[in-house]
Amino acid sequence: MTCALGFDALTMEFPGVRALDAVSFGVRSGSVHALMGENGAGKSTLLKILSGAYRPTAGTLRLGAASRLFASTAEALAAGVAVIYQELHLVPDMTVAENLLLGRYPRRLGFLDRAALRREAQRLLQLVGETISPDTRLGRLSLAQRQMVEIAKALGRGARMVAFDEPTSSLSAKETRRLFEIIRDLRDRGTAILYVTHRMDEVYELCDAATVLRDGRHVVTHETLAQVTRDALVSSMVGRELTNIYHYRPRPQAPGGLEVRDIVGPGLRAPVSFQVARGEVVGFFGLVGAGRTELMRLICGATAPTAGDVRVRGATIRGGSPRAAIQEGLVFCPEDRKKEGIIGIRSVAENINLSARRTHLRASLFLNLSWERANAANQIARLGVRTASAETLIGLLSGGNQQKAILARWLSEDVRVLVLDEPTRGIDIGAKSEIYALIHDLAAAGASVVIVSSELPEVLGIADRILVMREGGVAAEFSRAEATPETVMRAALPAGTSP
Amino acid sequence: MPSTPSALPPAWVRAWESAGMLLVLAALFLGCSLLVDNFLSVANLRGLALAVATIGMVACSMMFCLAAGDFDLSVGSTVAFAGVLGATVMNATGSVSAGVSAALASGAVIGLVNGVFVARLGINALITTLASMQIVRGLGFIVSDGRAVGIRTDGFFALGNTAWLGVPVPVWLTAACFCVFGVLLNLTLFGRNALAIGGNKEAAHLAGVPVVRIKVVIFTLQGVIAALAGLVLAARMTSGQPNTSQGLELEVISACVLGGVSLSGGVARIGAVIAGVLIMGLVQNAMNLLNIPPFYQYVARGCILLGAVMLDRLKRRV
Numbered sequence: 157m158t159c160a161l162g163f164d165a166l167t168m169e170f171p172g173v174r175a176l177d178a179v180s181f182g183v184r185s186g187s188v189h190a191l192m193g194e195n196g197a198g199k200s201t202l203l204k205i206l207s208g209a210y211r212p213t214a215g216t217l218r219l220g221a222a223s224r225l226f227a228s229t230a231e232a233l234a235a236g237v238a239v240i241y242q243e244l245h246l247v248p249d250m251t252v253a254e255n256l257l258l259g260r261y262p263r264r265l266g267f268l269d270r271a272a273l274r275r276e277a278q279r280l281l282q283l284v285g286e287t288i289s290p291d292t293r294l295g296r297l298s299l300a301q302r303q304m305v306e307i308a309k310a311l312g313r314g315a316r317m318v319a320f321d322e323p324t325s326s327l328s329a330k331e332t333r334r335l336f337e338i339i340r341d342l343r344d345r346g347t348a349i350l351y352v353t354h355r356m357d358e359v360y361e362l363c364d365a366a367t368v369l370r371d372g373r374h375v376v377t378h379e380t381l382a383q384v385t386r387d388a389l390v391s392s393m394v395g396r397e398l399t400n401i402y403h404y405r406p407r408p409q410a411p412g413g414l415e416v417r418d419i420v421g422p423g424l425r426a427p428v429s430f431q432v433a434r435g436e437v438v439g440f441f442g443l444v445g446a447g448r449t450e451l452m453r454l455i456c457g458a459t460a461p462t463a464g465d466v467r468v469r470g471a472t473i474r475g476g477s478p479r480a481a482i483q484e485g486l487v488f489c490p491e492d493r494k495k496e497g498i499i500g501i502r503s504v505a506e507n508i509n510l511s512a513r514r515t516h517l518r519a520s521l522f523l524n525l526s527w528e529r530a531n532a533a534n535q536i537a538r539l540g541v542r543t544a545s546a547e548t549l550i551g552l553l554s555g556g557n558q559q560k561a562i563l564a565r566w567l568s569e570d571v572r573v574l575v576l577d578e579p580t581r582g583i584d585i586g587a588k589s590e591i592y593a594l595i596h597d598l599a600a601a602g603a604s605v606v607i608v609s610s611e612l613p614e615v616l617g618i619a620d621r622i623l624v625m626r627e628g629g630v631a632a633e634f635s636r637a638e639a640t641p642e643t644v645m646r647a648a649l650p651a652g653t654s655p
Numbered sequence: 656m657p658s659t660p661s662a663l664p665p666a667w668v669r670a671w672e673s674a675g676m677l678l679v680l681a682a683l684f685l686g687c688s689l690l691v692d693n694f695l696s697v698a699n700l701r702g703l704a705l706a707v708a709t710i711g712m713v714a715c716s717m718m719f720c721l722a723a724g725d726f727d728l729s730v731g732s733t734v735a736f737a738g739v740l741g742a743t744v745m746n747a748t749g750s751v752s753a754g755v756s757a758a759l760a761s762g763a764v765i766g767l768v769n770g771v772f773v774a775r776l777g778i779n780a781l782i783t784t785l786a787s788m789q790i791v792r793g794l795g796f797i798v799s800d801g802r803a804v805g806i807r808t809d810g811f812f813a814l815g816n817t818a819w820l821g822v823p824v825p826v827w828l829t830a831a832c833f834c835v836f837g838v839l840l841n842l843t844l845f846g847r848n849a850l851a852i853g854g855n856k857e858a859a860h861l862a863g864v865p866v867v868r869i870k871v872v873i874f875t876l877q878g879v880i881a882a883l884a885g886l887v888l889a890a891r892m893t894s895g896q897p898n899t900s901q902g903l904e905l906e907v908i909s910a911c912v913l914g915g916v917s918l919s920g921g922v923a924r925i926g927a928v929i930a931g932v933l934i935m936g937l938v939q940n941a942m943n944l945l946n947i948p949p950f951y952q953y954v955a956r957g958c959i960l961l962g963a964v965m966l967d968r969l970k971r972r973v
């Protein structure tokens with residue numbers, strides 16, 4: 157067995173946290189190796205060591221026979237190791253070709269050789285089977301195409317070892333299939349691939365081997381997945397058996413929660429109306445680009461609607477102002493945590509108290525610091541946010557814990573309507589289960605919940621009712637009893653395509 | 656290049672972040688006391704305090720601007736304009752309060768306009784305040800016809816030239832600004848919201864923070880404080896000078912950054928700003944006492960600014 161890449165007793169310590177504890181395993185060349193684990197299991201830390209962003213406290217990487225560590229991404233790339241992150245590192249204002257060859261432009265007599273640049277870019281794009289023109293501005297590409305560009309860029313630098321960090325989390329099913337074809341093609345050409353994912357299906361569809369981390373420790377490495385059941389993988393990830401992660405139980409419902417009437421705005425083709433009762437969870441399913449996020453942003457005031465109105469328990473909300481919505485108890489958990497959710501350079505406590513302090517401070521000119529401390533501590537305990545302290549910068553937490561902190565922000569006040577846009581994206585199964593339980597409890601306490609998700613099992617698992625969006629409008633509605641994966645998916649697909 | 660948000664910085668880094676500049680200040684003070692003749696004399700220390708009064712006041716409101724992720728280049732012009740306008744109105748009406756009110760109101764209007772352009776209309780703060788810097792400077796020249804406006808109302812000079820408990824009034828005013836803005840930053844919703852906006856404007860907006868209103872208030876405050884500083888300066892010089900305080904905006908921003916206010920927003924501390932202001936003043940004062948020619952002082956100030964920016968970078972890396 158030849159291991160192209162080995163992790164040898166990697167240990168990474170941060171003050172108060174041991175993110176990795178003597179983790180060892182190997183990735184063979186010509187194989188796709190899944191890396192799985194809950195949030196905070198140490199996957200991101202491992203990738204950062206691989207790409208040279210972190211230097212481990214102890215241990216080393218093995219490339220073939222040599223053991224070494226990288227001091228920078230450039231050094232890792234030079235050694236043939238590329239890490240493709242969820243957030244892509246491309247320049248939107250430059251062309252595809254310029255992005256592909258960034259930092260190593262072909263030159264002639266000291267001047268940029270445009271013809272050679274185009275030729276080389278074209279060649280790289282062919283490697284990943286993309287037909288986009290190298291002269292397109294990168295910002296005009298879809299997320300999936302950008303990912304392909306990133307892969308082509310890595311291949312262009314002769315990467316023999318590529319690590320993917322949850323590459324499909326923002327891709328549609330079709331785009332995911334494309335990506336898998338390319339990954340398989342890379343594998344067949346002898347590249348060693350490390351594939352970080354939370355999705356069980358992908359592991360079985362794509363991967364040859366799998367390693368599970370938990371709390372920074374290596375739990376198990378399966379060199380082949382033929383004999384490994386899903387349940388076994390899941391329980392090795394969470395260290396306990398998960399029977400019903402959705403925690404669904406029927407809840408009493410009462411009329412008069414959220415009422416959306418004929419709302420029109422950017423991203424919608426037709427006026428949208430729907431109601432969510434108190435105690436009800438409504439799931440919005442749809443493909444990427446169906447207008448779900450746009451609709452949620454209109455409801456929550458992040459974008460101003462051109463017509464229609466939104467009512468919470470009878471009170472109309474002034475459009476185009478999240479503040480007005482929050483005052484009526486309608487809160488929004490945006491899709492892009494990093495860009496729209498957290499304030500990365502401020503503490504967990506401050507992020508939690510960001511909205512709540514408004515209501516708790518009206519009486520006084522000054523902040524109620526003791527209330528803030530107590531509230532942050534309560535919420536951290538209630539939601540199980542894993543952080544060294546309330547004063548830790550939120551940007552340093554793992555994705556799932558950031559998401560819990562954002563939820564804590566909203567739970568600090570009286571929530572009447574909770575709108576969640578992809579709340580479990582990039583979150584491990586354990587944290588997902590906790591978030592589902594929370595959604596259930598909130599609804600049981602009388603809140604109306606709207607949840608947008610691209611994961612069919614999730615929508616089917618937690619919603620009382622499912623609305624399907626397609627091409628900027630609501631295409632179908634199913635009760636929990638009626639909904640099956642087939643019917644819902646069929647409703648979501650554009651007319652004229654078969655699933 | 657991937658940005659690398661590292662884990663908790665080690666203890667010494669955190670200690671350096673919170674108190675580092677105070678240590679530098681203490682070291683500089685000690686060094687100057689030992690090595691520079693006359694430095695410790697009461698007259699010199701009083702002069703030093705007076706010299707940093709203008710920068711100190713304006714740095715308070717600039718700290719808020721920077722905390723919210725913006726900056727304001729028009730403060731130097733506002734200082735000059737407020738002095739000239741205050742002097743002109745006082746001479747015309749013979750009333751100190753009319754002159755002071757007019758100057759403060761003009762500062763508020765300048766700040767309000769800046770704020771509306773930046774926050775409401777979404778124009779880049781650099782462009783907006785670069786424009787208003789020139790417009791306001793021009794207005795100062797127009798009002799004064801390009802000449803210093805001598806003030807004939809003696810009562811006004813009390814603002815600049817009297818002392819209370821042996822400390823000049825401008826220094827008291829600066830200290831009051833430090834206190835008020837320190838409290839605003841640390842103990843009020845306004846301060847937290849400003850930092851949240853600087854940290855992530857979009858997230859703050861979605862979390863219900865009234866981003867536009869807070870930014871407008873910050874710029875307006877900045878205008879009022881700059882006008883106040885302009886009045887104090889005019890009182891000390893017994894005239895409104897349309898040429899004064901050119902480049903003040905950069906000195907103020909340097910002082911803030913030197914103290915550790917992040918240029919990218921979201922991080923600010925009043926203690927650090929005070930340290931930054933005093934370090935700038937101390938260096939200048941020592942150079943004067945050592946008879947270093949003004950031409951060299953420019954070079955030294957530039958070097959200090961560069962050093963400050965390096966520190967800012969270093970801080971974001973650790």
